[in-house]
Amino acid sequence: MTFVAKPKVHHPALKLNEIGLNRRDYEGAVSTLCAGCGHDSVSAAIIQACAELSLPPHKFAKVSGIGCSSKTPSYFLSKSHGFNSVHGRMPSVATGANLANRDLFTIGVSGDGDSASIGLGQFSHIVRRRINMMYIVDNNGTYGLTKGQFSATNDLGSTSKKGVANLYSPIDLASLALQLGASFVARSFSGDKRQLVPLIKAALLHPGFAFIDVISPCVAFNNHSGSTKSYEHTRGHTGSVVDADLIMDHEEITADYAPGTIEDVKMPDGSTLRLNKLEENYDPRDRVAALSHVQQKAQEGEVVTGLLYVDPDATDTHSVLNTPKAPLNTLTESKLCPGDAALGKINAGLR
Amino acid sequence: MATNVNGMNPTDIKDPNYFHKVVDCQWACPAHTPVPDYIRLIAQERYTEAYMLNWDSNVFPGVLGRTCDRPCEPACRRVRTEEKPVAICRLKRVAADNKGDISDFMPVVPQEGNGMKVALLGGGPASLAVARDLLPFGYEVHLFDRDQKGGGMMRSQIPSFRLPAEVLDEEVDIILNMGVHAHFGHEITSMQAMLDMGFDAYFVGTGAPKGRGLELIGHEHVSDHVSIGIDWLSSVAFGHTTKIDGKVIVLGGGNTAMDCCRTSIRLGAESVKVVVRSDFGVMKASEWEKEDAMGEGIPIINNRPPKEFIHENGKLTGIRFECVEPVKGDDGRLKYVPTGEPDVVIECDHVLMAIGQDNHCPWIERDLGVTFDKWDCPELDPDTLQSSNPKIFFGGDSAFGPENIIWASAHAHKAAISMHLFLQGQDLKADRPPEGVNLISQKMGMHEWSFDNEHDAAVRHVVPQVPHVEALKDVKLEVELGFDAAAGAAEAQRCLNCDVQTVFTEKLCIECDACVDICPMDSISFTANAPEDVLRQSLTAPADNAEQDLYVSEVLPTQRVMVKDEDVCLHCGLCAERCPTNAWDMQKSVIHVPQLGTFAE
Numbered sequence: 047m048t049f050v051a052k053p054k055v056h057h058p059a060l061k062l063n064e065i066g067l068n069r070r071d072y073e074g075a076v077s078t079l080c081a082g083c084g085h086d087s088v089s090a091a092i093i094q095a096c097a098e099l100s101l102p103p104h105k106f107a108k109v110s111g112i113g114c115s116s117k118t119p120s121y122f123l124s125k126s127h128g129f130n131s132v133h134g135r136m137p138s139v140a141t142g143a144n145l146a147n148r149d150l151f152t153i154g155v156s157g158d159g160d161s162a163s164i165g166l167g168q169f170s171h172i173v174r175r176r177i178n179m180m181y182i183v184d185n186n187g188t189y190g191l192t193k194g195q196f197s198a199t200n201d202l203g204s205t206s207k208k209g210v211a212n213l214y215s216p217i218d219l220a221s222l223a224l225q226l227g228a229s230f231v232a233r234s235f236s237g238d239k240r241q242l243v244p245l246i247k248a249a250l251l252h253p254g255f256a257f258i259d260v261i262s263p264c265v266a267f268n269n270h271s272g273s274t275k276s277y278e279h280t281r282g283h284t285g286s287v288v289d290a291d292l293i294m295d296h297e298e299i300t301a302d303y304a305p306g307t308i309e310d311v312k313m314p315d316g317s318t319l320r321l322n323k324l325e326e327n328y329d330p331r332d333r334v335a336a337l338s339h340v341q342q343k344a345q346e347g348e349v350v351t352g353l354l355y356v357d358p359d360a361t362d363t364h365s366v367l368n369t370p371k372a373p374l375n376t377l378t379e380s381k382l383c384p385g386d387a388a389l390g391k392i393n394a395g396l397r
Numbered sequence: 398m399a400t401n402v403n404g405m406n407p408t409d410i411k412d413p414n415y416f417h418k419v420v421d422c423q424w425a426c427p428a429h430t431p432v433p434d435y436i437r438l439i440a441q442e443r444y445t446e447a448y449m450l451n452w453d454s455n456v457f458p459g460v461l462g463r464t465c466d467r468p469c470e471p472a473c474r475r476v477r478t479e480e481k482p483v484a485i486c487r488l489k490r491v492a493a494d495n496k497g498d499i500s501d502f503m504p505v506v507p508q509e510g511n512g513m514k515v516a517l518l519g520g521g522p523a524s525l526a527v528a529r530d531l532l533p534f535g536y537e538v539h540l541f542d543r544d545q546k547g548g549g550m551m552r553s554q555i556p557s558f559r560l561p562a563e564v565l566d567e568e569v570d571i572i573l574n575m576g577v578h579a580h581f582g583h584e585i586t587s588m589q590a591m592l593d594m595g596f597d598a599y600f601v602g603t604g605a606p607k608g609r610g611l612e613l614i615g616h617e618h619v620s621d622h623v624s625i626g627i628d629w630l631s632s633v634a635f636g637h638t639t640k641i642d643g644k645v646i647v648l649g650g651g652n653t654a655m656d657c658c659r660t661s662i663r664l665g666a667e668s669v670k671v672v673v674r675s676d677f678g679v680m681k682a683s684e685w686e687k688e689d690a691m692g693e694g695i696p697i698i699n700n701r702p703p704k705e706f707i708h709e710n711g712k713l714t715g716i717r718f719e720c721v722e723p724v725k726g727d728d729g730r731l732k733y734v735p736t737g738e739p740d741v742v743i744e745c746d747h748v749l750m751a752i753g754q755d756n757h758c759p760w761i762e763r764d765l766g767v768t769f770d771k772w773d774c775p776e777l778d779p780d781t782l783q784s785s786n787p788k789i790f791f792g793g794d795s796a797f798g799p800e801n802i803i804w805a806s807a808h809a810h811k812a813a814i815s816m817h818l819f820l821q822g823q824d825l826k827a828d829r830p831p832e833g834v835n836l837i838s839q840k841m842g843m844h845e846w847s848f849d850n851e852h853d854a855a856v857r858h859v860v861p862q863v864p865h866v867e868a869l870k871d872v873k874l875e876v877e878l879g880f881d882a883a884a885g886a887a888e889a890q891r892c893l894n895c896d897v898q899t900v901f902t903e904k905l906c907i908e909c910d911a912c913v914d915i916c917p918m919d920s921i922s923f924t925a926n927a928p929e930d931v932l933r934q935s936l937t938a939p940a941d942n943a944e945q946d947l948y949v950s951e952v953l954p955t956q957r958v959m960v961k962d963e964d965v966c967l968h969c970g971l972c973a974e975r976c977p978t979n980a981w982d983m984q985k986s987v988i989h990v991p992q993l994g995t996f997a998e
Contacts, residue, residue, distance in 0.1 A: 049757075050844075050850055050851050050969065050970070050971065051851070051975065052971060053852035053854070053917045054854060054917075054918050055478055055479060055852065055854065055917060055918070056917060056918065056919075057918045057919045057920075057938045057965060058477070058478075058942065058965065059938055059939060060919065061936065076915075077975075080908040080977065081911055081974065081975045081977040082907065082911045082975070082976065082977025082978070083911070083974060084909065085910070086911060086914055086915075086975075087910045087914055089914075090910070090913075090914035093753055236909075236910070237908060237909060237910060239910065256516065263909070265907075265909065265977040269907070276905070277907045277908065277909060279956075281908075281954075281955060283491065297669075376849055384833070
């Protein structure tokens with residue numbers, strides 16, 4: 047951990063965004079994670095994405111469970127709402143927060159232990175329920191907080207720091223999210239902000255449940271030569287199928303990619319999601335093909351990254367439940383308790 | 398690893414100049430005083446050591462802490478990161494004011510001489526500094542000056558309300574007491590006569606003692622009421638002039654003009670005005686000297702070139718000035734064009750001319766092998782300060798014209814090395830001691846550094862002054878009180894420790910981005926290499942200040958390079974603190990600036 051506060055002074059040329067804030071205004075406390083932790087890069091990517099989108103920090107709810115990953119909401123968006131909840135139970139809290147106030151951007155940060163072990167049940171059901179949120183898993187394949195036991199996402203045969211091999215098959219949360227109906231599924235690497243920041247921007251503006259599995263190396267316990275989630279191994283074994291780029295509605299759309307590989311998708315807020323297909327014949331709208339490709343590559347020891355799947359016409363829990371447009375927490379007593387006459391009408395309708 | 402032919406070459410941090418440039422203040426200082434090093438000592442209340450570090454480098458810390466032209470301060474990194482520089486100059490004074498006994502730190506002068514005799518002509522800062530550098534090597538040093546005391550222009554030109562005589566005496570005496578054979582009251586009228594005295598080498602440090610005059614219409618009628626500024630100041634310094642009556646106009650916009658006007662007001666002038674032909678912004682006087690003069694109620698009137706002296710019956714009554722305004726020409730330089738307003742007459746009884754000074758050596762016969770250029774300056778080798786007569790060396794204002802004291806110290810170190818090499822029969826260029834740099838890690842523990850790396854956001858502290866009412870009554874009363882120990886310690890904390898360098902070791906880096914994420918100033922980037930102009934625009938923050946270098950690494954495993962823009966780095970050490978592999982380390986750069994003492998190392 048670091049004891050020196052990060053100086054408030056910033057680069058003189060640091061730009062203000064549309065709401066008059068600079069990137070530093072989106073930071074949180076200085077991280078107490080180990081130096082070099084991938085999670086800090088994920089936090090930095092969230093900071094950069096929110097600043098570039100000019101989103102107001104006080105319009106965020108950031109929720110987490112337990113683990114190294116779950117500490118990170120302290121390290122970004124200090125001017126937002128936050129809830130550091132119970133191990134594996136972040137999805138319940140996120141669901142509650144989003145139901146109560148649909149106007150907030152909900153960010154859930156979890157880890158492989160929090161989501162793939164103790165919270166696997168909660169994870170499955172929040173995907174099914176289509177809560178409109180960005181769910182990020184900082185995936186390092188190890189229980190760093192308890193000194194390096196294998197987690198449920200650790201690859202079969204990958205070794206511990208002392209050279210002992212993992213005997214169990216990994217859970218692939220991206221595949222699980224695809225299978226359970228998530229409308230936005232991506233995978234990235236903490237060491238590749240060029241890919242990660244646009245994915246976070248797209249996920250934040252996605253009108254449904256957006257899941258990003260971020261391989262985020264643990265420098266203390268899982269960054270050795272036998273690890274499949276080290277900086278070096280990840281750099282050597284990942285390949286992006288589709289890079290996302292979010293173009294805001296007022297920005298000029300310029301094409302600097304090879305023709306035939308670009309697909310522009312209009313987002314509900316007026317922005318454009320540009321998909322840059324790096325893998326020929328990969329269709330990010332085909333859930334089954336995406337799942338198959340990810341699994342196929344996993345068999346070959348390769349990790350597929352990028353925007354794996356997106357449903358531009360996604361819907362969320364609020365549309366399923368047909369809740370009012372106004373956040374529930376703003377409804378007054380007169381709206382919530384319309385009185386005997388209204389109750390009488392409802393009862394009559396059920397007879 | 399191979400270098401990328403399409404991009405910048407990796408930075409050679411073993412080049413002493415690379416990290417020296419990062420220490421902006423030290424790089425800007427002609428004597429290359431290790432500024433952050435002595436500021437840290439002040440913060441630790443180790444004033445004597447702070448003083449000696451200064452003394453070693455610039456020879457007159459007490460004098461310079463009050464009078465230096467401060468080339469270091471505009472260069473201070475803090476100007477770029479926040480606004481106001483660290484008050485470097487006045488911190489130097491804190492060290493001088495609070496120092497203890499320095500006698501134990503003095504260089505040892507051998508009892509037995511080396512048999513060679515050296516003559517120093519002029520008793521100002523340049524000659525004194527040469528004496529200090531040469532004495533420990535056993536030379537018999539003879540110093541000649543027309544005045545009765547040493548110090549030269551420091552004594553005759555700088556008013557004692559800026560530099561008290563005790564402070565000057567102390568620092569002059571330190572050197573004289575090292576064993577200088579001082580010949581005061583010795584007016585030098587002939588170089589030939591000096592050569593006849595048979596010294597083995599000569600150093601000319603006679604300054605630029607000739608103040609320029611201005612032959613305006615009517616000058617011949619009023620010459621009794623017109624004085625050359627530096628001569629008048631010197632006459633005040635030696636007690637020959639004790640008052641000035643009536644209305645005074647000071648012509649000129651340099652520091653001498655500021656000293657003239659402030660001295661006049663203390664000697665009883667009814668009113669004092671400074672009139673300058675150029676614009677306020679381009680005046681040669683230091684910002685703070687202008688502020689001090691204006692703070693004492695003295696108006697500075699700009700864009701008024703003088704035309705004529707107005708007089709009645711041989712008595713000066715005023716000066717007629719033309720009205721001009723500055724216009725930027727096509728070449729970017731200011732030109733002054735008449736505004737068309739009628740000329741203005743400013744009443745006065747006395748005029749002080751402070752429009753410049755020249756080095757002037759009519760006493761050097763022109764057949765001694767010393768060649769002079771068309772401006773009547775000696776032709777010198779800029780690296781050795783040797784004249785075309787190999788025995789004769791120059792330094793201080795007499796070398797290249799008027800400069801500040803700090804330049805005299807810098808020249809003296811250079812000339813002393815040359816004289817020593819000359820007298821030892823060595824080559825003045827090939828055998829010069831080289832510049833060097835040592836890098837020493839400052840890491841003391843997991844999160845412990847040997848320097849205080851916390852960034853202090855405090856604004857520059859103001860140096861307290863004596864109230865004007867009192868200050869203006871006494872020409873000898875020092876106006877500035879200086880920082881007390883507490884204020885000095887607080888100001889010292891503003892120093893960014895630019896000499897504690899961010900040193901990058903490629904082979905340790907795992908490219909985790911931790912340094913990029915933590916850097917408060919967006920100074921670090923990992924990116925594809927490119928030519929410098931392209932690279933400068935492809936970083937985390939654009940590197941628009943081309944005067945500041947980019948620190949470029951070898952190619953990393955991802956085929957990228959680490960690029961650090963040195964421009965606004967706070968040297969807070971967070972990159973090193975967040976680095977899991979010590980690829981970043983904070984290392985103090987000790988720059989070895991050649992000085993005769995370094996021969997003894």
